[in-house]
Amino acid sequence: MQIIENLKVQEKVYVEKLENGLTVMIIPKKGVQKKYAIIGTNYGSNDSKFIVPGEDKETEVPKGVAHFLEHKMFEQESGLNSLDTLTALGVEANAYTTNDHTAYLFECTENFYPALDELMDYIQHPYFTDENVEKEKGIIGQEIMMYDDYPEWKVYLNALEAMYYEHPIKLDITGTIETISHINKEILYKCYNTFYNPSNMVMVVCGDFEPEKLLEEIKKRLINKEANGEIKRIYPKEKEDIVKNKVEEKMDVSQPLFVIGIKDKIADTKERVRKHIAVEILLNMIIGKSSKLYKELYEEGLLYATPSLDYEFSKDYAHILITGQSPKPEIVYEKIKQQVNNMKNTTIDSQEFNRIKKRIYGEYIKEYNDVSNIARMFLADFFKEINSFDYLEEMLIINEQYVDQVLKSVFDDTKMVLSVIKKS
Amino acid sequence: MRYNGKEIKKGIKLHEIETDKFKTNLIAIFLSMPISKETVTKNALISAVLRRGSKNMPTQEKISQELEEMYGASFDCGLDKMGDNHILKFYLESINDNFIPQKSENILKSGIEKILEIVFNPLVENDAFKKEYVEQEKENIKRIIEGKSDNKAGYALERCIEEMYKDKPYGLYKYGYIEDLKAITPKELYDYYKLMISQCKIDIFISGNVKNLKEILEKNENIKKLQERDAKYKINKLEEKEDIEEQEIIEEMDVVQGKITIGLDVHLKNEEQKYHVMLYNAILGGTANSKMFQEVREKASLAYTASSSYVKYKSNIFIKCGIEIKNYKKTMEIIRKQLEDMKNGIFTDEDIINAKNGIISGIKGIADEQDTEITYFFGQELTDSKTSLDEYIKKIQKVTKEEIIEIAKAVTINTIYFLKDNKTSKEDK
Numbered sequence: 018m019q020i021i022e023n024l025k026v027q028e029k030v031y032v033e034k035l036e037n038g039l040t041v042m043i044i045p046k047k048g049v050q051k052k053y054a055i056i057g058t059n060y061g062s063n064d065s066k067f068i069v070p071g072e073d074k075e076t077e078v079p080k081g082v083a084h085f086l087e088h089k090m091f092e093q094e095s096g097l098n099s100l101d102t103l104t105a106l107g108v109e110a111n112a113y114t115t116n117d118h119t120a121y122l123f124e125c126t127e128n129f130y131p132a133l134d135e136l137m138d139y140i141q142h143p144y145f146t147d148e149n150v151e152k153e154k155g156i157i158g159q160e161i162m163m164y165d166d167y168p169e170w171k172v173y174l175n176a177l178e179a180m181y182y183e184h185p186i187k188l189d190i191t192g193t194i195e196t197i198s199h200i201n202k203e204i205l206y207k208c209y210n211t212f213y214n215p216s217n218m219v220m221v222v223c224g225d226f227e228p229e230k231l232l233e234e235i236k237k238r239l240i241n242k243e244a245n246g247e248i249k250r251i252y253p254k255e256k257e258d259i260v261k262n263k264v265e266e267k268m269d270v271s272q273p274l275f276v277i278g279i280k281d282k283i284a285d286t287k288e289r290v291r292k293h294i295a296v297e298i299l300l301n302m303i304i305g306k307s308s309k310l311y312k313e314l315y316e317e318g319l320l321y322a323t324p325s326l327d328y329e330f331s332k333d334y335a336h337i338l339i340t341g342q343s344p345k346p347e348i349v350y351e352k353i354k355q356q357v358n359n360m361k362n363t364t365i366d367s368q369e370f371n372r373i374k375k376r377i378y379g380e381y382i383k384e385y386n387d388v389s390n391i392a393r394m395f396l397a398d399f400f401k402e403i404n405s406f407d408y409l410e411e412m413l414i415i416n417e418q419y420v421d422q423v424l425k426s427v428f429d430d431t432k433m434v435l436s437v438i439k440k441s
Numbered sequence: 442m443r444y445n446g447k448e449i450k451k452g453i454k455l456h457e458i459e460t461d462k463f464k465t466n467l468i469a470i471f472l473s474m475p476i477s478k479e480t481v482t483k484n485a486l487i488s489a490v491l492r493r494g495s496k497n498m499p500t501q502e503k504i505s506q507e508l509e510e511m512y513g514a515s516f517d518c519g520l521d522k523m524g525d526n527h528i529l530k531f532y533l534e535s536i537n538d539n540f541i542p543q544k545s546e547n548i549l550k551s552g553i554e555k556i557l558e559i560v561f562n563p564l565v566e567n568d569a570f571k572k573e574y575v576e577q578e579k580e581n582i583k584r585i586i587e588g589k590s591d592n593k594a595g596y597a598l599e600r601c602i603e604e605m606y607k608d609k610p611y612g613l614y615k616y617g618y619i620e621d622l623k624a625i626t627p628k629e630l631y632d633y634y635k636l637m638i639s640q641c642k643i644d645i646f647i648s649g650n651v652k653n654l655k656e657i658l659e660k661n662e663n664i665k666k667l668q669e670r671d672a673k674y675k676i677n678k679l680e681e682k683e684d685i686e687e688q689e690i691i692e693e694m695d696v697v698q699g700k701i702t703i704g705l706d707v708h709l710k711n712e713e714q715k716y717h718v719m720l721y722n723a724i725l726g727g728t729a730n731s732k733m734f735q736e737v738r739e740k741a742s743l744a745y746t747a748s749s750s751y752v753k754y755k756s757n758i759f760i761k762c763g764i765e766i767k768n769y770k771k772t773m774e775i776i777r778k779q780l781e782d783m784k785n786g787i788f789t790d791e792d793i794i795n796a797k798n799g800i801i802s803g804i805k806g807i808a809d810e811q812d813t814e815i816t817y818f819f820g821q822e823l824t825d826s827k828t829s830l831d832e833y834i835k836k837i838q839k840v841t842k843e844e845i846i847e848i849a850k851a852v853t854i855n856t857i858y859f860l861k862d863n864k865t866s867k868e869d870k
Contacts, residue, residue: 107798379513
């Protein structure tokens with residue numbers, strides 16, 4: 018196995034790409050009771066139009082299939098449900114779907130190998146019937162309705178809708194009650210066979226293990242399956258500009274919620290990590306906890322807590338999100354724009370820059386406390402073609418010039434949107 | 442892991458958790474006192490005002506900058522209800538010196554100094570808290586209280602508890618009441634703070650690369666100032682439950698999904714039975730194998746969330762699920778059936794083994810998370826008991842089916858709370 022070591026955080030990751038195309042990453046953690054295993058496929062809610070390897074015509078499936086499939090993977094031919102089997106072993110099992118990947122996982126202190134048996138078994142043996150597919154529509158319908166009551170979710174989706182014309186990132190991961198009504202077992206099998214091929218998947222395990230031994234155990238549990246060819250994913254051509262700069266909706270909330278979005282272009286693989294760090298530093302300088310603007314807005318009662326600052330990106334989209342609550346989101350929005358422009362006209366304050374760098378460095382180190390956090394981070398970064406350790410290395414070499422350049426190119430007024438949920 | 446608890450002064454205790462598992466050191470200070478209508482709002486306000494600035498770090502900006510210099514140490518505070526106690530919680534997490542790129546000062550030591558400074562050396566002007574801070578934080582607390590209903594599932598639980606504990610300490614909202622906020626002056630709040638700090642129970646937890654911190658604490662000026670005390674707090678002992686008639690409360694709000702919360706009373710005879718309740722709860726609604734999850738979600742396809750949780754200090758179980766509003770009656774029938782089935786022993790030995798596995802796995806994982814471990818030791822402190830993780834596991838292992846059935850028979854419904862939309866007509870309610 019290839020060993021990548023990071024001396025800053027004093028951890029190692031063992032990586033192996035198997036013959037069938039599956040990538041395995043193992044991060045050993047001595048002395049820890051918890052063990053965490055996660056297996057993911059590079060298939061998320063964005064992938065509803067694609068060409069199956071070996072075919073030449075396009076396939077289009079209803080929105081929400083990736084998530085629906087996630088729910089149905091637990092169903093077994095024996096009539097048992099793998100989630101029950103795993104829970105019975107005393108392990109905590111779960112699954113989730115994002116825009117670009119779907120992952121299945123468990124965390125345990127005992128029974129790791131029996132749980133691994135089950136995880137790898139159900140991932141490799143789907144069992145869909147007309148009946149079990151129909152039943153799931155009721156459950157997912159309730160999940161969709163639950164999200165309908167979350168203003169945080171609405172304000173986020175609205176921001177994406179204001180930024181994107183065509184890209185499926187703007188759609189709800191679950192699909193809608195209407196789109197999922199068209200899902201049937203044939204569609205599920207087609208998507209499973211296309212995307213749940215080992216060559217499109219990665220497995221990450223973190224805990225107190227001997228990596229080589231564990232790798233053998235994983236290999237033993239793989240069924241014979243050949244790597245398939247490249248899956249061509251068809252994303253609509255997305256324009257660089259935004260759809261509209263403001264979107265407002267009314268809901269039953271005590272205080273307005275807002276998301277400020279900035280649409281960006283995805284950086285080259287090489288630059289992704291550095292750009293991510295630069296954006297984080299800038300966001301902290303603009304409106305982070307120690308910033309002048311935050312102090313001002315807090316004291317005026319326009320913000321009650323530091324907004325959450327995120328840079329979301331995958332292989333084919335990128336955007337910044339500033340999320341918070343304010344009695345007057347429009348003022349917060351204008352002030353942030355002003356602050357960005359002020360910063361563009363002055364040089365970056367070195368002292369502040371270095372202080373924020375230290376803070377972000379510390380936050381990256383903290384990510385390595387918990388087995389689940391570590392495994393999920395390596396998995397999510399893998400699908401973005403990033404090695405998580407790179408954040409710690411890039412952090413130390415990033416400089417003010419580069420950050421200034423990112424400020425001027427990314428924080429563009431014309432790419433900004435404001436999404437607000439107001440009191441009904 | 443090595444745990445060491447020592448009294449620094451009467452009523453003030455240092456708990457050292459020595460471990461090398463983590464990249465971080467975590468310091469927690471808990472101030473405990475009985476919860477009451479008179480003090481709950483003031484406590485909430487104090488916690489908010491303290492984080493605004495201290496004598497030597499007078500602004501939030503200054504605090505944040507100093508923490509950033511310590512490689513992103515993070516400070517956090519919160520409020521909790523544990524039994525009939527109100528707890529003010531303060532945390533400071535910083536990375537362990539081994540992971541700092543350039544060796545510099547002792548980050549743990551300065552972290553200890555910073556958190557003690559924030560909690561015990563507030564910014565005072567004219568023998569009162571700073572006026573602007575108090576006024577601004579009053580607004581913030583008001584907004585938090587008003588925002589209680591933003592999270593509908595959380596709100597349904599909160600309302601259920603309020604109805605179960607009307608005019609009782611546990612029914613109080615941990616952030617207090619808007620009508621009590623207005624009258625609080627900076628001077629009055631500071632006077633109350635001084636009184637509270639001199640009477641409450643103080644627990645200081647430090648987890649991580651720690652050794653012999655007692656000395657550092659004893660030399661600290663802010664600790665020196667604190668007096669010995671007969672700490673006033675409620676030791677959480679077995680809760681006696683009255684026999685009351687089941688009540689149903691239906692309220693309307695602008696929701697898409699209906700939220701059911703059912704508060705159950707568990708009438709216990711002795712402390713040991715608390716372990717039996719853990720098993721009962723796991724089988725009823727604690728896991729994906731549970732009756733709630735299987736019957737309400739998987740078989741009847743009525744819900745996405747369907748679970749129950751056990752509040753040990755108050756001997757309550759809360760059943761929660763989110764459903765389509767028209768399915769209220771149907772869901773309630775299924776839930777009642779599960780409670781009956783538990784009484785009649787309609788669950789298998791396998792269910793018991795599975796539930797035990799889940800609980801034991803949870804116990805074994807406690808030491809893998811710093812805050813969870815601190816909470817575990819603090820729980821013991823408040824119940825004045827000592828159970829090691831190994832003993833805890835043994836107690837779970839030996840619970841029998843009969844003991845679980847006995848719990849099922851000791852469970853009564855106290856309150857059914859249903860939050861529905863304001864559109865549904867009466868017929869299909």
